[in-house]
Amino acid sequence: xxxxxxxxxFNPLSKDNxxxxxxxxxxxxxxxxxKLEPAVIMAISVTAVIAFSNLIISLIRNSVPGRIRIxxxxxxxAALVTVINEIxxxxxYDVSKQLSVFIGLIVTNCxxxxxxxxxALGNKPWPSFLDGIGNGxxxxxxxxxxxxxxxxxxxxxxxxxxxxxxxxxxxxxxxNGLMILPPMALILVACVIWIHRSKDKNxxxx
Amino acid sequence: xxxxxxxxxxxYSVVIVVLVALLLAVTSQTLRPKQAQNxxxxxxxxxxxxxxxxxxxxxxxxxxxxxxxxxxxxDAQGNRTEGDAFDTEPAAELTxxxxxxxxxxxxxxxxxxxxxxxxxxxxGLWGPIWGFISLDDDKxxxxxxxxxxxxxxxxxxxxxxxxxxxxxxxxxKFFDKxxxxxxxxxxxxxxxxxxxxxxxxxxxxxxxxxxxxAMLKASIGAYEPFLKIKL
Amino acid sequence: xxDYLSTFVRSIFMENMLFAYFLGMCSFLAxxxxxxxxFGLGIAVTFVLFVxxxxxxxxxxxxxxxxxxxxxxxxxxxxxxxxLSLIIFIAVVASIVQLLEMIIEKFLPGLYNSLxxxxxxxxxNCAILGGSLFMQQKDFPSTGVxxxxxxxxxxxxxxxxxxxxxxxxxxxxxxxxKPLKGLGIAFIITALMGLGFMSFSGIKI
Numbered sequence: 001x002x003x004x005x006x007x008x009x010f011n012p013l014s015k016d017n018x019x020x021x022x023x024x025x026x027x028x029x030x031x032x033x034x035k036l037e038p039a040v041i042m043a044i045s046v047t048a049v050i051a052f053s054n055l056i057i058s059l060i061r062n063s064v065p066g067r068i069r070i071x072x073x074x075x076x077x078a079a080l081v082t083v084i085n086e087i088x089x090x091x092x093y094d095v096s097k098q099l100s101v102f103i104g105l106i107v108t109n110c111x112x113x114x115x116x117x118x119x120a121l122g123n124k125p126w127p128s129f130l131d132g133i134g135n136g137x138x139x140x141x142x143x144x145x146x147x148x149x150x151x152x153x154x155x156x157x158x159x160x161x162x163x164x165x166x167x168x169x170x171x172x173x174x175x176n177g178l179m180i181l182p183p184m185a186l187i188l189v190a191c192v193i194w195i196h197r198s199k200d201k202n203x204x205x206x
Numbered sequence: 207x208x209x210x211x212x213x214x215x216x217x218y219s220v221v222i223v224v225l226v227a228l229l230l231a232v233t234s235q236t237l238r239p240k241q242a243q244n245x246x247x248x249x250x251x252x253x254x255x256x257x258x259x260x261x262x263x264x265x266x267x268x269x270x271x272x273x274x275x276x277x278x279x280x281d282a283q284g285n286r287t288e289g290d291a292f293d294t295e296p297a298a299e300l301t302x303x304x305x306x307x308x309x310x311x312x313x314x315x316x317x318x319x320x321x322x323x324x325x326x327x328x329x330g331l332w333g334p335i336w337g338f339i340s341l342d343d344d345k346x347x348x349x350x351x352x353x354x355x356x357x358x359x360x361x362x363x364x365x366x367x368x369x370x371x372x373x374x375x376x377x378x379k380f381f382d383k384x385x386x387x388x389x390x391x392x393x394x395x396x397x398x399x400x401x402x403x404x405x406x407x408x409x410x411x412x413x414x415x416x417x418x419x420a421m422l423k424a425s426i427g428a429y430e431p432f433l434k435i436k437l
Numbered sequence: 438x439x440d441y442l443s444t445f446v447r448s449i450f451m452e453n454m455l456f457a458y459f460l461g462m463c464s465f466l467a468x469x470x471x472x473x474x475x476f477g478l479g480i481a482v483t484f485v486l487f488v489x490x491x492x493x494x495x496x497x498x499x500x501x502x503x504x505x506x507x508x509x510x511x512x513x514x515x516x517x518x519x520x521l522s523l524i525i526f527i528a529v530v531a532s533i534v535q536l537l538e539m540i541i542e543k544f545l546p547g548l549y550n551s552l553x554x555x556x557x558x559x560x561x562n563c564a565i566l567g568g569s570l571f572m573q574q575k576d577f578p579s580t581g582v583x584x585x586x587x588x589x590x591x592x593x594x595x596x597x598x599x600x601x602x603x604x605x606x607x608x609x610x611x612x613x614x615k616p617l618k619g620l621g622i623a624f625i626i627t628a629l630m631g632l633g634f635m636s637f638s639g640i641k642i
Binding site for chain 2: 034063064065066067068071072075076079082083086087089090091093097177180181
């Protein structure tokens with residue numbers, strides 16, 4: 001893998017993170033992060049959708065008529081999402097029950113369309129595929145961080161296993177109900193941005 | 207050929223639409239049997255949960271055969287009627303006029319005692335919620351309950367399927383002392399209500415809890431004539 | 438009538454697309470820097486929701502649902518096309534957006550320029566597809582109610598983005614820690630507004 005491809009793959013993890021820098025894909029990020037498990041499954045599904053839609057669109061980019069390009073892109077994305085939804089239903093029924101609404105909403109995850117418009121339409125298939133994987137992982141990273149803290153402090157568990165010992169509860173510790181509420185996801189993302197931008201001063205807005 | 211021309215655009219869109227539709231139809235058809243099986247097992251496990259039996263995907267069907275001794279439909283007057291109880295979808299029944307609706311009843315025998323399992327369906331925050339509730343042979347006291355949902359928020363409304371919530375129902379009664387149907391209320395934790403049994407709702411899942419409350423009232427209420435027929 | 442009124446009020450306040458479900462966040466954060474543009478985008482979203490919901494409602498109930506093709510004859514009663522619903526919904530949304538894009542470009546070039554890349558992205562505004570998906574799940578009794586739901590959700594979203602833009606305009610004069618400037622503080626404000634809107638969720642109509 002040459003330098004350029006490496007940059008395409010790894011930049012979205014930090015410097016070019018889709019959520020904290022490009023401001024894409026926030027909608028569906030919030031609802032699924034109150035537990036770690038759905039957050040991880042969501043991250044994998046989104047990565048698969050971005051990578052393959054980037055690949056397909058990049059393959060057909062020269063033949064798509066400009067006037068209908070958005071509809072073609074949406075068609076490809078919606079088809080991929082439907083396929084993923086059907087596969088989850090057949091092979092991971094329990095998880096798909098937890099995620100159903102949110103899987104459908106991947107179609108409107110701006111990250112997917114954003115990358116198609118900004119990258120896949122103007123690049124060769126292989127770099128586009130890498131770009132999709134990179135952005136999916138960058139997005140997943142934020143989901144997992146937020147899901148980790150929300151589950152740990154909101155329910156005292158991680159991946160369903162109790163982490164905070166019973167003795168704590170007996171001593172008066174209580175789960176933080178606010179963590180479970182959706183607005184907390186936003187505040188956590190804001191904290192991630194805060195830390196990220198204190199480290200990387202170039203990203204700060206004037 | 208001109209890429210921006212009308213003919214090209216038209217042909218292009220037709221081709222791509224047909225391709226995508228074919229792909230989806232094939233996926234949907236190949237995966238459907240597997241999905242249907244998953245759904246059936248899921249339903250069996252929910253029914254088993256409502257009589258406090260835990261099951262796995264592999265032993266669910268066997269346990270079902272062992273414990274569920276009878277399954278039938280009752281009509282709006284509470285009389286037993288024709289039909290397959292397992293395949294009757296409460297959702298589809300709800301679209302029919304009230305007088306024509308049929309409600310599934312499953313009978314289980316546990317340690318020689320008969321339990322009645324009733325089905326429920328309602329709306330949560332994001333989508334439908336449903337469940338089964340089993341009653342002792344007095345057709346009044348709850349023996350066990352199980353709830354499911356399509357897409358309630360994980361960690362909030364989705365908690366209705368957890369044992370912490372369903373266990374609260376055990377021993378509660380649907381009829382008051384005078385024999386009137388009053389349902390079981392789901393209230394905010396710490397609140398109380400007069401004249402009926404109640405359980406604590408999910409904190410942070412208010413709308414889902416209200417949905418469960420409404421579902422109990424409507425769905426079990428529909429069984430009222432059946433429940434009033436005492437043997 | 439009560440159906441209409443309660444759906445309308447609920448969709449604006451209690452079930453506000455943005456604050457209750459956090460749908461449509463991307464364009465919400467990107468476009469809410471100035472009130473005028475925000476208002477323009479809000480109007481566009483409202484319009485698209487208002488038009489797409491009845492169309493998708495009819496498609497759902499007369500084409501896609503299991504048994505929806507009954508009107509073609511008895512033999513179609515078992516046909517279940519619901520696996521196509523996502524694609525059909527998004528196609529309807531995208532076509533209406535493209536139509537809107539052409540109209541705005543022709544008649545309101547100023548707005549067109551300031552909306553920039555986000556106009557095509559309305560098609561993937563989660564609030565709009567979300568509207569159609571909710572419609573599918575809530576199983577509204579009539580086209581009228583579905584339309585009102587679309588209108589209400591749009592107005593709720595418009596209100597949210599305009600309010601947010603007004604706050605952000607004032608924020609320019611505040612002393613915010615540097616790393617939080619811009620996006621970070623916008624998240625926190627949205628969270629606080631969301632907490633505020635949660636108080637509506639207890640109201641019954």
